[in-house]
Amino acid sequence: MDQLLKDLAPQVLAVLVRRGNDFAAAEDALQEALLEAWQQWPQQPPANPRAWLTTVASRRLIDGIRSDASRRRREEAAQTEPEPGPTEQADDTLQLLFRCCHASLSPGSAVALTLRAVGGLTTRQIAEAFLVPEATMAQRISRAKKSLTDQKLNQAGRLENVLRVLYLIFNEGYTGSVDLSAEAIRLTRQVVVSNREPEVLGLLALMLLHDARRPARFDGENLVPLDQQNRSLWNALKIEEGVLLLQTALAQDRLGEYQAQAAIAALHDDAATAEETDWPQILSWYDELLTIHDTPAAALSRAVAVGEADGPQAGLAALAQVENRLPKKHHRLFAVQGHLLERSGDRVGAARAYAEAAKYATSTAERVHLTKQAARLRN
Incomplete structure (x- = not known):
């Protein structure tokens, strides 16, 4: 049940926010609904867990509104709005991700809020990952939510912010009790479902091509440089997927920084030994990268x-x-x-x-x- 609730939480939160509810209030209502699910589901599991959570959270929001007119309008919306299908669910989650990466937020705040609202991580897990006290992280997330209260939910022009935040999460790697690299890959895959822009594909390719080397990156607690890694330990399936994504992105002929970085990573992964690395081609890709993002x-x-x-x-x-x-x-x-x-x-x-x-x-x-x-x- 843990994983089910973790998967459903960002989807339900996205629905509540899409309906025009305040971000912080929506999350509070969702937490109450999740607590009720913990108490009721073991004895009486619902036929549609997502609809159940959405309905209960909507009711908690309605209970918090004093105006009778507002209550009636929101009850009607909660009762009559059709349950979104798989495509709408993906769109809802994507909208929530774009909201968490709003340009008004600092990179650190956007990362924390994304992991909390979309990733479904606890405040404690995020605090452990960034090596800060839980109270400090709670304040950071709270300030981020408050700053978004009056912001319009609009994903236009925000893709660059989202990709930057996802890459920041990926680069944190494995710290605390959370594998942030895996979480970043999971969230980026969600973006790819609804957006096949070349830089989105390029970022996912870059993540996979780097993450493929992870099994060889450490020997016990000792860091192993790239040229000394046992390449037989690299994940061939991730490399293959990363290369295919990169090829699809480059075919659109709109080169961006993540595609250039992925091309460099692919050349490293393609070399059977360090001595076979095609350094002249890697150098040419760095020259391309610097013209795009110096x-x-x-x-x-x-x-x-x-x-x-x-x-x-x-x-x-x-x-x-x-x-x-x-x-x-x-x-x-x-x-x-x-x-x-x-x-x-x-x-x-x-x-x-x-x-x-x-x-x-x-x-x-x-x-x-x-x-x-x-x-x-x-x-």
């Missing part, structure tokens, strides 16, 4: 590709052009520098760079890995 992170990754395609000295020259665009204590800047210096034969400089990278690393796994790299070169 970010310091992409430019930093491009420096690595330059070093592999044209030699470490060329890579260091490309890196020098990126340094002033990144914080001086950015751990990836020093990690890339260490990699290129080691390839150029400067073991002392590489060890120093890896040690600096370890100092500023944002995760324990990365810090341990970079520290080992520095120690290896010093020894």
Whole structure:
């Protein structure tokens, strides 16, 4: 019953919001309906669980409205509006997702509200995932809901915001008790059902192509770099699906940042060994990416590709052009520098760079890995 309620909750919430109810009030009514379901369903399961939840939640909303006229109007709407079919259910959920990713919200608030309202995660689970106290996350979600109270439910022009939020969720990976990467893939699949825009397909392809490598990313607690991973552990089905999605997106001839990133990921996944990686083609895709979405992170990754395609000295020259665009204590800047210096034969400089990278690393796994790299070169 846990999974059933988790799947139904965002669908019912979307219906309530679509009917014009206040976001926070709708969620409160839904929580009351879910509690009642927990109490009644084990003894008397409904024939249509979704309709049951929608009806009970609608009644809770009606009970909270003091105006007799408003009560009559809302009761009539709840009783006469036909239950939406599968396509309408998908549209309702998609509208709710777009509302949670409204441009008026900060990225952090949009991520939290999306996981809570659409993902069906508890406030505690979200707090654990982002390593903050539950009370802090509850306040963040509450403020986000209040800020949306007067916003019109309109998905036009919001697709970019939705994709950005989903990618932020995916990049959080597995933390706390929740697999946020899997949750991001699940939510992105829901968008794909109703929207076949090339960037939507590109984002799902990118997620699958990266997630396919997850089984080989760690050896126990030790982080394994891409070029040292056991590629037989990669998920071939996810790679195949990701490549097909990418091909479908690229065929529409409207290249975007997620498609370019997915193309780079596909080239890595296509190589049977690290030595067979097609670095010149990867470099050309980074050039494409920078013309579409020029970010310091992409430019930093491009420096690595330059070093592999044209030699470490060329890579260091490309890196020098990126340094002033990144914080001086950015751990990836020093990690890339260490990699290129080691390839150029400067073991002392590489060890120093890896040690600096370890100092500023944002995760324990990365810090341990970079520290080992520095120690290896010093020894």
